[in-house]
Amino acid sequence: EVQLVETGGGLVQPGKSLKLTCATSGFTFSNAWMDWVRQSPEKQLEWVAQIKDKSNNYATYYAESVKGRFTISRDDSKSSVYLQMNSLKEEDTAIYYCTILDGPFDYWGQGVMVTVSS
């Protein structure tokens, strides 16, 4: 059974940093392209970042809204993907989902809440 479990969320002040972790199991992680998707309090879904596999040189891609502030990374030995979030803004407040978006191979974690507020 495929499992994606996000941790690391919480309340953080604007301008601060937070790192999310997604621990996975049940599939060949090293071959998977991993994505982070977030959902705002207004329920709007937004794709945030993607990291490809080793054969694609671990290429990374970001939404314009987070480019330069967020960094996606992975550790194939731990079957885990990470999202380092720096210079957080109030508009980054959302539920963050770790996902695999690959046609029918589509899986989402339960999500982790990130609240940016002073």
Place this chain on the structure above:
Amino acid sequence: IQLTQSPSLLSASVGDRVTLSCKGSQNINNYLAWYQQKLGEAPKLLIYNTNSLQTGIPSRFSGSGSGTDYTLTISSLQPEDVATYFCYQYNNGYTFGSGTKLEIK
């Protein structure tokens, strides 16, 4: 690519045929998926590549469309279909629509 979903709220009766619309600002080339999200849950994939039904999804759900215009149809609405439905394009970047909330009348 921006996606516009309509209507934003739809109220229908059990057994009704329901149609949800998703329009792209550019050609999506059929790289369009539909998700169902129930309260407190992560989105669940229903349809991918415009009209391919995800494994385990009831056959009352179907997708169609081309170019910039796409549709999700529920042939006979069931009480368990109450949810918000999102379209998602992966032709050029990755974008979600703003959702259609489906209620039972």
